[in-house]
Amino acid sequence: MCQNQVAAKNHLKPIAYQVEQIIRQTAQEYIFRITCSEEVKPGQFYEISLPKVGEAPISVSSITANYLEFTIRKVGKLTNYTFQLKAGDTIFMRGPYGNNFPLEKFKGGNLIVLAGGTGFCAVNSLLEYYYQNYNQLKSLYFLTGFRNQASILYQNRLAAYQAKFTQTIYCLDEEVKAGFKQGFVTDYLKELPLNKLQDYYLVIVGPQPMMDAALKECKQLNLALEKIWFSLERRMSCGIGKCGHCKIGDKYVCVDGPVFNYSAIKNLID
Amino acid sequence: MEKKNIDIDVSKLTSNCFRQSKVKGECMLQMRVPGAVIKAEHLKYAVEIAEKWGNGDFHLGTRQTLSIPGIKYEDVSAVNKFLQSYIKGVEVDTCGVEMEVDSNGYATIGARNIMACIGNKHCLKANVNTTELARKLEKQIFPSPYHIKIGISGCPNDCAKGHFNDFGIIGLVKPEYDYERCIGCGKCVEACQGHATRVLTLTEDKKISKDSCCCVGCGECIVACPTGAWRRNPQEFYRVTIGGRAGKQYPRMGKMFLNFVTEEVLLKMLANWESFSADVLNHKPVYIHGGHLIDRAGYYNFKDKILAGVDLNPEAEVADHIYWAETEYRANIHVK
Amino acid sequence: MAFSLNYQKIDDILAKLSSDYDIYAPVRLVGEGKFSATDRIQYDKITRAEQIVYNEKSDFSPREIISPITQTLFYFTENEFIENLPESRSIIIFARPCDINAFKRLDKIFLENGDFADSYYKSRRDKVHFALLDCKGGWESCFCVSMGTNKTSDYSLAVNFNSKTVEIEVNDSSFNKYFNDIKQCSYQYNFVKKNKIEVELPEIRPEQIEKISDLQIWQEYGQRCKSCGSCTAVCPSCSCFTTRDISYKENKKAGERRRVWASCLHPDFTEMAGGHSYRETAAARIRFRTLHKIYDYKKRFDTVNMCVGCGRCTDTCTQLISFATLLNRLSQEIKKLSVLEEGVEYVSKSSSS
Structure with missing residues (x-):
């Protein structure tokens, strides 16, 4: 017989929250601001749960005392339905789930954040944290890239980050625009003064091909791979280590991640 | 022509299951193998006849008979005497045919050898035991002087080509869907799309919806289902096609006559064939394809007579009309 | 303690147990197998001993009893989640050591992984008692010995069906009351010690x-x-x-x-x-x-x-x-x-x- 006594709460049961505001980012991406004062750490995610539609794991893109923000891209059944919500509507969620970026470890260090496309959503809470607590780092380098002008996220924050952080590099894959370099964001890693940074940590978040390219670049630049953190995205049904969809090797992205140090996943094959 | 002084009654020879050869003085024996399955020990008869009285060759008959060419007319009676134990072993002991077996060989060629695929004793696709059915039918049709060709297949693939026989019999299953066991993987939908009639679709709820109208009863969905959500209904069913034939003038593929009938209905229906034939042919058992017989009688007349006294099972469907489609090497055949 | 019973007596006991437990065992669905003229053996509720297929391996495992293939978690009206977590009755599952050990594997995932217990799984799993089915030597495709799953101590009853009699070892005193006035015998469950096939597991670094x-x-x-x-x-x-x-x-x-x-x-x-x-x-x-x-x-x-x-x-x-x-x-x-x-x-x- 099983002796586990943790079962009092049904962890699959979502809780109702209120949509405070919906902010259009691009044609495909909206920010959903949800009234919520739960303690959430940068890197964590919630299961957004729409009755009769389904559930999907969405990372928290902004954390404040009174609300959370989720930047949702219209790609599937659930996210399509989410786009029909209005301010004042009820939204169901479960969470927060997963681990978070190792803020303690980064303390006093030089941090490089490399985000591709919607990967920005997963690191924005981290960037906002350091925007507020900039004294916790020696320096912060932020590199992000988008496909084209139409897919640029967080326009106003890009400017704020540029003003505050040590260095920012923004680029577009396909178009030319003032203030943006052209090409893939991974190509600009080598422009950072890496040899001057004795001690640095690197956060890489983006679509799988972008993360693969970034890792390759890091290897070419002889960066210390054990100082790289990734945030992974996988299909999930439960978010709490039961459904099995997000398992890679002996790791479950939902409970062991989504943030992984390179050394924890280098021996994992999808 | 070989210059030989031969005097043989060819039609008697034929009804004794020996076929005249172009080689004057020779003929070919056709040994019945109902349902195309016999014990291996019975093969020894074919070997011995071929080596002792034939020309040493052995032919797999196109109706699944064991055929021995090159038998001399003068040896026919010796061969018939030797055949006695084969006929008894296969027809009486194996199929339970009620007849006296003497040393004169086969009494008639009227009802032709019943063809069949290997069926569910072996085949993954088959829905019925074709061998047992063939033996039950052999008991029913043999030795009748009236011509009838039957082909039995275990599933709608119809490997035994029943569609080109007077009666094509096809084993069917009625799959039962268990909603709770279904995980919505769509493997049955893929199988039905790939192998059958595309009657399955995955619903919005990720369960299965079926358009029963056109389910051919093949059972591919059952084999494809990983969780056993499609259950095999243990009741076996049959489809019956009629009027198929080959031939020089207007070959045609048989058309569906009955769908989802039970074995009981099938056997009772076929038991009426002899009286139907006798009726149409004025009690003269001449060689004529079943399809022509049905044409001569007219489909509605045929339907009434062949289904006389048959209680259809609730699932059974009967063709209202039949729209034949011949390949007309000889034109305007239905204009009289 | 072990008892020897005839089928009449075991049915009487199953009837008594049925008032306290839902009893599941492998049953035969005649002619409902994947292929024509084959049977399917899967778990279902039983009330009589003759329903139990004791001398063949089941096609499907007992996990569907605790973790149903389709399970409704919530019902919703427009804006309300209603849990579908009915109180489970106590359950007896007739199972072999491999399957009982498999439940331990499922427990790890459903009760421990991620530090949360799955309420739906737990509500049923907590109510399970196992009745160990004799393997009668096992089958050609079994390799429980190689996996170390040929043994278990997690059972309330151990049962050996024969054609006329049934031998039962009671391993959980709460079941003693069902066996008053039954003839005792010396039956002890025989764990399989060797399979026809052996599997050598890889050592992976x-x-x-x-x-x-x-x-x-x-x-x-x-x-x-x-x-x-x-x-x-x-x-x-x-x-x-x-x-x-x-x-x-x-x-x-x-x-x-x-x-x-x-x-x-x-x-x-x-x-x-x-x-x-x-x-x-x-x-x-x-x-x-x-x-x-x-x-x-x-x-x-x-x-x-x-x-x-x-x-x-x-x-x-x-x-x-x-x-x-x-x-x-x-x-x-x-x-x-x-x-x-x-x-x-x-x-x-x-x-x-």
């Missing part, structure tokens, strides 16, 4: 994983596998599921949230919104399932392997893939890797120790 995943063997099995997922459906230790919401046709505003079993052999198992999939080939999926069953799970929980060697995946595979043979071949390939590339002598360790 984490840094070898990339090389192992590149082995040609996966391509070969990937060519043969049709990704039907039958192996996962019959597996007693598979636990994966997918959550699905539906709305009722009659009233679109109401609906339910369900979970249904999922299979890592199906191509959409890793498919994300937008269409990207992480394991697109059958080869990758077989590799994933195999390593999960004999490496990943054990490594994660620092315990036994997930596979219990019941051999049902081998029994059900229409492409005739034997999981035992696959494992033995894999072990050989990994030995070659170890010898060739690391220059170290491979040392075999018994998995069942």
